[in-house]
Amino acid sequence: MAFERILMKHVDVPNSTSLSVYKSDGGYEGAAKALQMKAEQVVELVKEANVRGRGGAGFPAGLKWSFLPAERDVTYLCVNADESEPPTFCNRVLMETDPHMLLEGILIAGYATRTTVAYIYMRGEFIEQFHIMQKAIDEAYEAGYLGKNILGSGYDLDCYIHRGAGAYICGEETGLIESLEGKRGWPRIKPPFPAVEGAFRKPTVVNNVETLACLPHIITRGVEWWQSLGPEGSFGPKMYCVSGPVNKPGCYEGPMGISVRDLIYADEFGGGMRDGKKVKAVLPGGFSMGVLRGDLFPKAPDGTVDPAQDYDELDARLDFDDVRRYGLLGLGTAAAVVVAEDTDIRDVLANVARFFAMESCGQCTQCREGSSWMYKMAQRIRGGAGRIADLDVLVEVTQNMGMMPGESICGLSDGAAWPIRTIVQKFRKEFEQHISAQAPDAAAEWIRRVNPAAYGLPIAQGRAEVMPGGTFYRPDSEPDTVEA
């Protein structure tokens, strides 16, 4: 049975960004219905449906709302449209094809949380999308879906777009709030959580674009419909992104829990690999969640899952829980970038490491220093001057940076550590092959050039020791849920 597209229902509809097209198809009916209800009822409904945030951490949206203090005069809603996790672009697609769906979601969430002003924090690189969204907001104001006394309910809501200016960390909810306040996007220490003290020190809700876009449909179609999609605990439709050398890179909608293999190979999704190549690796949840081995590797016998073994891992299902069995941090943004068999894994490592080195906000020491150190090592490894010891040091640094989610102020440190650790661990054989194929003195020569002071030390000759007692990792402990 073909999946009925919900969030992307207007992707192929001409002029889909206009209010008239959106309304012709039941648009704003969810909001109208919600505004007839009591705000608490809307919160209860969303809680009951168990809508988990689409931003990456999967925190239940209704629960987040219920953290707001009962007594409050002002509440802000921040819409996280700072879609900067590579290679994620589903929010962009949603905003440029169906801006009113987001606005309707904002209206429902705003009403449920008694929000007075909603800020859409949109990344600065979204320029077309800004103008599309702004036009939609203007239309919505004119039609009375925003502004004073919306649909005669007595509820007032203002909605503004706040453009970012190029900083990944502003996708972290408190980094976003700081940036909204006109400061550098340094995440705040928690507690207090934004629900209690957020933007401008007032109670604030931060929700992702896709999460909000789900709301109108839950209101109109009901909780039962919502829970009929996807596996237990991961309900609802999900927008998946797939990019890299697949035949049909793009954004696709499906139920939660499709397999990575389907996302790459199924006709309704990625449509297979270009030139029939095999998949070496997939980063299936955005960079931060880690890497899976592709079908270049043999299939595991009788479906065993063991991230320590070199088996094909494409059967991982993209929902909030299954991916963790494969050593991933979580579902993330469900945006997969596919690496083909002929790509050098060292390039992947260097690209990922550079991203986090450039985007670390620089507040916590591990993340600031660790990410740039890892990038320097990754660069050297890519440059053909790696050492086996570097692989050990890399893994050790990631273990300190991301021992457990929540040890640094925000989750970026874990997000930086996880992919690098999984890349090095899962593709260690390939790294070792590359290193052993290098000229014997390649690493020493490189080091002599860039850091003469270190050249004389034993470490330059590749004899780095992992610090005694230096690794702390308890695979049996469960990571906490992080809000992001």
Added chain:
Amino acid sequence: MPKIIIDGQEIECRPGIPVLQAALEAGMDIPHYCYHPGLKIVASCRLCLMEMKMPHPKTKEMAWAPKLFPSCQTPAKDGMEVRFDSDAVRANVRHVMEYYLLNHPLDCPVCDKAGECYLQDYTEDHGSAASRMVDEKQKNPKKDIGPQTLLYSDRCVLCSRCVRFCDEISGTSELRVINRGSRGEIDVFPGRPLDNALQGNVVELCPVGALLDKEFLFRQRVWTLKTTKSISPVDSRGQSIYIDYNEEGIHRIRPRFNEKVNEWWISDEARFGWKHVHRDDRLNQPRVRGSDGLVPQRWEELPEFLRKRLADAAKQVSDSVAVVLSPMMSCEEAWLLAKAVRDVAPQAVLFHGFVPVVGEDRTFPKGFVVKAEKCPNRRGIETICEHLGGNTANWGDFLGMASSGKIKAAYVVGGYPNEWLTSEAVAAIGQVEFLVVQDLFPTALTEHAAVEIPSVSWTEREGMFMNCDGLLQEFERALNPLEGTKADGQFFFELAGNVGLFRAKKVREEMAAALPVFADVFIPQELPEHAH
């Protein structure tokens, strides 16, 4: 008082403080950079992470949580159990220390902070001897960021204490972090230097050698310095300070914690208010006017000589002898001098000395005050005069009486770091027949003086000051009196007819017996040994 368990040891702590503070106050050495009790908590250095017992999500039994928590950000709650003495915590500290040294230059031999640097200390205790970093080091520039301060940003650990200080305490916001990630640096806006009345504090706040005082730059290795607890005489609040000195003299002044006055900070005035101590033109011998003008006199002969001359003057007209007690004097000194003069001239009038006032009081955002009144002991002098009773009057009265010729003999004490006499004052005081002047520097009174006695700076004396709020605080001697001089207290002690050594404590006991307010000396809390 909440009780918490740290490393198996039960500790009672002040309510509401973070676990880190409780641990430090219990004498534990917990590494930390960004945490400072006087500043907002940012929890960014991640050095002070600890393990904590939490209810297990499923069984609800208390167990060590799998992740580490920043102890600076976790309030100490009664019954909580934490530990620093664990493999996970040690591994974290070791790693973080390694990160700090990735790009840090190995320039301790030329770094002013060496010896009191927390990067050195923590690396020694928790770090590793060799870096595993073999790649290119990032070299951040050295910057001139203000009239008094340099920033060697290659040494910076980005704890952001200086930034928070400028935001919260001085309220001037000159310093910021610029750039992102590992490219982060501290900087000022070009042309808007770090230049405020409290800016010097960022130098001590800096746990490493990134922020440097130009005055102290390359001057001394800190381990050659001796330290004395003192009170700054620059304004009437009596900021607590440390004087760092050695046989070459004073090298710098640092803030000393005082919960009632200056907390962790001092004003730049106090910090740099020691330059006059080493001026070349300090008076360095007593002189008595003879037929050829002022001629040097031996100290031993002075007390007897003065007692006689003052007694003679008192015999002419009983209230014609004046003593001007400078607010730069300590309480003990004022007490001794007043008593000594009243001993030979019982009707002598006690005058409060000149009180210098510059501008108006300045209050900074979190309540730090720089007082307009630029002397340490006006209240002390007033209290003593009031207690001793008899004729007392203020500086203005003194000038009036002197110019009208009512005063036959006067003992005038100065001791101000700067020029303090107006020409009118000089003209008035010049009318006094027998004028004894005791001061730090030659003044216009020298030509009228019958006797000129050198005074010494507060760093060469000991005693107590009563600040503008009536708080009595003691200060200790750092330097020996300049060659040829005698500590004021010692001289007054002898003038009062005593033999032997002046001990401020002894005099204080005598004063306290007479006037209980002097028994109540305020001693600020000591900061925990490992706090910084």
Added chain:
Amino acid sequence: MAWRTIDRTKVSPEEMGPGLSAAVREKIQAFFPRYPTKQAALIPALHIIQDALGYISLQAMEDVAELLELHPSQVMDVVSFYSMFWTHPRGKKTIMLCRSLSCELMGGKNVRDALVEKLGIKEHETTDDGEWSFMTEECLAACEHAPCMLINEKLHKCVRVEDLNRILSDPDNDKLEMPRSDLFDAPRTAQT
């Protein structure tokens, strides 16, 4: 001093660069009612300034600080944090090329090399004729169109090396093809 120290205490008028015109100030002030604090208007203000001047000069930072009741260092702090803001003059058109993994896998590196060669400039530089500036960005969130790049406001998708001549010579290669909101102007270079 034993080694070179940068003097941050002084600045010459040339280094300060151009300030804010009345029109720009007005545009910034229009954002004030949106936020409970003036400071919150800083990032929109910086976009407006960059659209007008091409970059954010020191004088502009001072001016906007005054307008928003901040210390200029706070403005510098924010400007330096966000990668889209330039603190030195840009050419008329700025190419922002994505260098993230999807684009790299699809040939982004070749595009980068070809661009660098064609323009003869490195990152954050401007061609001598003042026409082009070049930077790379971590991800433009258009991975399905990899490799992609922005020229000022317009996104160019699936850029191949052989397309570059055509794209660069198109006079409308930086124009949005949609009705635009008047909150932000199209970028233009600084009026000198």
